[in-house]
Amino acid sequence: xxxxxxxxxxxxxxxxxxxxxxxxxxxxxxxxxxxxxxxxxxxxxxxxxxxxxxxxxxxxxxxxxxxxxxxxxxxxxxxxxxxxxxxxxxxxxxxxxxxxxxxxxxxxxxxxxxxxxxxxxxxxxxxxxxxxxxxxxxxxxxxxxxxxxxxxxxxxxxxxxxxxxxxxxxxxxxxxxxxxxxxxxxxxxxxxxxxxxxxxxxxxxxxxxxxxxxxxxxxxxxxxxxxxxxxxxxxxxxxxxxxxxxxxxxxxxxxxxxxxxxxxxxxxxxxxxxxxxxxxxxxxxxxxxxxxxxxxxxxxxxxxxxxxxxxxxxxxxxxxxxx
Amino acid sequence: xxxxxxxxxxxxxxxxxxxxxxxxxxxxxxxxxxxxxxxxxxxxxxxxxxxxxxxxxxxxxxxxxxxxxxxxxxxxxxxxxxxxxxxxxxxxxxxxxxxxxxxxxxxxxxxxxxxxxxxxxxxxxxxxxxxxxxxxxxxxxxxxxxxxxxxxxxxxxxxxxxxxxxxxxxxxxxxxxxxxxxxxxxxxxxxxxxxxxxxxxxxxxxxxxxxxxxxxxxxxxxxxxxxxxxxxxxxxxxxxxxxxxxxxxxxxxxxxxxxxxxxxxxxxxxxxxxxxxxxxxxxxxxxxxxx
Numbered sequence: 001x002x003x004x005x006x007x008x009x010x011x012x013x014x015x016x017x018x019x020x021x022x023x024x025x026x027x028x029x030x031x032x033x034x035x036x037x038x039x040x041x042x043x044x045x046x047x048x049x050x051x052x053x054x055x056x057x058x059x060x061x062x063x064x065x066x067x068x069x070x071x072x073x074x075x076x077x078x079x080x081x082x083x084x085x086x087x088x089x090x091x092x093x094x095x096x097x098x099x100x101x102x103x104x105x106x107x108x109x110x111x112x113x114x115x116x117x118x119x120x121x122x123x124x125x126x127x128x129x130x131x132x133x134x135x136x137x138x139x140x141x142x143x144x145x146x147x148x149x150x151x152x153x154x155x156x157x158x159x160x161x162x163x164x165x166x167x168x169x170x171x172x173x174x175x176x177x178x179x180x181x182x183x184x185x186x187x188x189x190x191x192x193x194x195x196x197x198x199x200x201x202x203x204x205x206x207x208x209x210x211x212x213x214x215x216x217x218x219x220x221x222x223x224x225x226x227x228x229x230x231x232x233x234x235x236x237x238x239x240x241x242x243x244x245x246x247x248x249x250x251x252x253x254x255x256x257x258x259x260x261x262x263x264x265x266x267x268x269x270x271x272x273x274x275x276x277x278x279x280x281x282x283x284x285x286x287x288x289x290x291x292x293x294x295x296x297x298x299x300x301x302x303x304x305x306x307x308x309x310x311x312x313x314x315x316x317x318x319x320x321x322x323x
Numbered sequence: 324x325x326x327x328x329x330x331x332x333x334x335x336x337x338x339x340x341x342x343x344x345x346x347x348x349x350x351x352x353x354x355x356x357x358x359x360x361x362x363x364x365x366x367x368x369x370x371x372x373x374x375x376x377x378x379x380x381x382x383x384x385x386x387x388x389x390x391x392x393x394x395x396x397x398x399x400x401x402x403x404x405x406x407x408x409x410x411x412x413x414x415x416x417x418x419x420x421x422x423x424x425x426x427x428x429x430x431x432x433x434x435x436x437x438x439x440x441x442x443x444x445x446x447x448x449x450x451x452x453x454x455x456x457x458x459x460x461x462x463x464x465x466x467x468x469x470x471x472x473x474x475x476x477x478x479x480x481x482x483x484x485x486x487x488x489x490x491x492x493x494x495x496x497x498x499x500x501x502x503x504x505x506x507x508x509x510x511x512x513x514x515x516x517x518x519x520x521x522x523x524x525x526x527x528x529x530x531x532x533x534x535x536x537x538x539x540x541x542x543x544x545x546x547x548x549x550x551x552x553x554x555x556x557x558x559x560x561x562x563x564x565x566x567x568x569x570x571x572x573x574x575x576x577x578x579x580x581x582x583x584x585x586x587x588x589x590x591x592x593x594x595x596x597x598x599x600x601x602x603x604x605x606x607x608x609x610x611x612x613x614x
Contacts, residue, residue: 023380024371025552026474026520125540126551134521135477137540137551184329185337231488232344232374232514235495241344242472242481242515244371244378246331267474268373270513276332279383301388304333308383 001067003116005149006100009061011210014120014139014151015113017050018263019128026267027137029247030130033111033211033263033286036171036315037075041115043322044072044092046159051119052129054145057111058289060103061145067097070117070159074170076109076287091164092322109172109287117156132264134212163322169314173284176202176293179260179277182304185249186240186272194222198258198274198296205292206257211264214285215257216294222255222274234270242270248277260285280307324348326355326399328392333383336391339376344514348375349471349483350407350593353557357409358398364391372556374471374481374515407593413467413559415585415611416518419570420444420460420531424505429529435499443528447494447511462492463530464562466604468516470554478520478538478552482560485596485604500526507533509562520552534565534573535584545580559589561608585611 015038018031032038032055039049054061060078073080073089080087081102087093089112095101103112122129122140131139140149187195201219208215224237232241238254245251245261251271252258260277262285277285278299288294299307324347327339338355341348356372359379366385371378381391421444433439438446448459468482475481484491496512501524504510508519510527517527520538536544537553547553554560565573576582587610596603 020368020380022552023369024473024556025554026477026479027552132477134523135538135540136521137477142540182330182332185331187329230341230343233342234513241342241375242513243339243373243376244337244472244474246335246337246378246380248332249335266476267371268472269475273331276330276335278332279334301330301333305383305388308333312384 001069001118001153001155003151003153004064004066005061005145005147005151006064007062008145008147008149009056009103010059012054012056012061012145013131013133014052014122015055015130016052016128018130019126019138022126023267027126027132027135028263028265028267030132030138030263031128032113034075034113034283036283036311036318037111037113039315040090040165040318040322041072041074041113042119043319044074044090044159044163044165045070045115045117046157047115047117047119051115052122053113053115053120055111055113058106060112062100062102064100065095065097068095069153070094070156070161071101072115073112074165075112077107078112079104079107088164090170092159092161094161110289111286116153117159118154121152121154134264165318165321169318169321171283171314173287173292176295177284177288178295178297179281179284180297180299180304180307181250181275181277182299182301183275185246185275187274189224189237189272190222190255190274191225198222199298203258203294203296205288205290205294207290209288209290211262212266213259213261214288215259217257222252224255238272239270240272242268244268245273246276248279248282249273250275250277262286278304278307280304280311324351328396330388331378333388334380336379336381336388336395337376338378338395341375344375344483345488346469346483346485346593349469351402352377353409354405354407355395355398355402358402359395362394362398364394366391371474372472374483409557409591410588411557411559411591412586412588413561413607413611415561415563416533416535417565417569417573418464418509418531418533418562419565419567421456422532422570425508425529425532428501428503428505431503432497432501435497435501437495437498444530447492447528447530450494451492460564463516464564467559467561467607470556470558470560471515473552473554473556476521476523478554480518480537480554480558480560482516483514484516485559485600487600494528496526497528500524504529505532507536509533534570534577535582536577544577546583559591559607561611587611587613
């Protein structure tokens with residue numbers, strides 16, 4: 001069984017739950033930006049939650065099936081069609097050999113996940129099928145899909161057609177989007193008024209928003225606590241001796257435009273960070289488009305852990321709903 | 324020098340050994356990350372040493388943030404009492420300085436440079452008070468380097484030279500980053516050398532190029548068949564200046580699967596090193612070719 005790529009869409013790539021364990025060598029975890037949407041898509045087609053699927057951003061691909069199979073599309077709100085006929089998202093769908101899956105214009109959100117019964121069967125690289133484009137690693141020949149590619153699909157088990165994830169369990173960023181942040185790392189480098197303005201100000205997602213990171217604009221510039229720059233740190237007050245970057249960490253080069261690192265993060269560098277988006281909110285970033293108004297909300301570690309538990313319960317509810 | 328601890332969200336513990344770069348801070352980061360690895364703490368998923376800091380990624384469903392903080396603090400106390408000695412290896416990296424490819428690239432981006440009329444090497448030599456580029460190259464390829472961090476992108480080593488602070492070379496990054504850097508460029512920014520593992524954007528000054536691939540996701544290069552990334556934090560690197568002929572020969576040898584980097588296992592003792600830096604470095608270099 002294979003899927004023929006008629007049109008690739010925009011930066012459509014094979015993703016699963018990523019490859020932990022190699023960040024110390026500069027190879028990021030990668031995997032689906034919106035993990036919950038990926039898991040839901042896989043559950044709907046009877047796969048392991050971490051099976052490889054396709055992630056497409058802003059524009060969907062056009063795909064032709066070489067055999068009868070079962071698919072599901074989750075994530076962003078983007079009309080999907082089989083042979084031109086509109087079908088529901090977040091639902092188990094049967095497709096026939098020769099049929100074509102295509103998409104309309106994106107309505108809300110940013111990324112869709114297309115799961116196939118049996119999963120995308122590209123070779124495993126360092127424990128994952130995720131595509132890490134900068135390192136030409138994993139996925140389909142280490143790159144996004146192109147027209148003419150034939151994507152191998154594994155053998156699926158039985159999946160009941162017509163099941164769906166209820167609307168209430170589909171998590172999307174609000175408007176304005178709210179991202180919860182635990183202050184820390186080099187938080188002490190900015191002055192008190194900047195520690196307040198960062199959370200008070202309204203921000204917007206900048207056009208520079210991809211799998212590596214999301215940049216934001218619109219808030220007041222941050223001002224720094226004065227110091228003599230340490231040896232090896234570089235001359236700008238936003239510079240530090242190059243350190244590791246946590247996933248979700250917020251660096252602010254020059255104190256002007258915050259950048260949140262995401263799944264394909266660079267593993268380190270020389271810009272100070274003011275804190276980290278909590279794990280429960282990382283999926284939301286993957287569904288934010290450029291220009292999305294965004295507010296940052298200050299939380300404590302206890303609140304971060306509670307949000308994480310809430311998110312785990314939501315996943316359990318999704319599991320029960322499609323069982 | 325006491326560590327500063329901070330959480331990076333609910334999944335990372337960030338530990339700064341020192342604000343400033345030094346061999347001591349790097350050594351503390353490296354030995355503590357080794358100790359954390361040996362401790363085998365449940366729930367730890369990534370251990371990443373950096374230049375003067377390190378980071379541990381953990382699963383808070385398995386280990387509570389406060390518990391991991393307590394464990395790592397205990398390791399700090401233990402690290403302060405232990406001998407600063409590591410088992411590592413020294414690798415010789417041939418470098419064709421002032422090569423035509425980085426030269427072509429740096430000429431394309433002159434308007435982003437501090438000194439548009441000079442080359443990157445001429446600028447670096449001048450601001451570090453060397454009379455000639457050759458003298459600067461002799462300093463860069465003279466004393467060995469510690470790989471103090473592997474990252475930014477896949478397999479890219481940051482290296483800190485094993486000399487005392489007055490002899491550290493310092494060169495700022497480009498004013499604005501380039502959109503292109505040849506693969507395997509030997510670069511310089513701040514007090515760090517690097518080797519670009521893949522082609523791409525970059526802000527470090529460009530000094531030369533090595534014929535030796537250091538990252539190969541297809542694992543076809545003979546010495547990268549076992550693992551696609553050459554460098555590990557803690558490796559010691561000695562640059563060897565080569566010319567065009569030697570460069571071309573090495574490229575051909577790599578393609579034919581005949582190239583093997585000159586490597587030797589060594590023990591590094593920070594206390595002994597500090598007693599006689601040049602003498603210690605000379606003995607390390609002697610080990611490369613089994614002398």
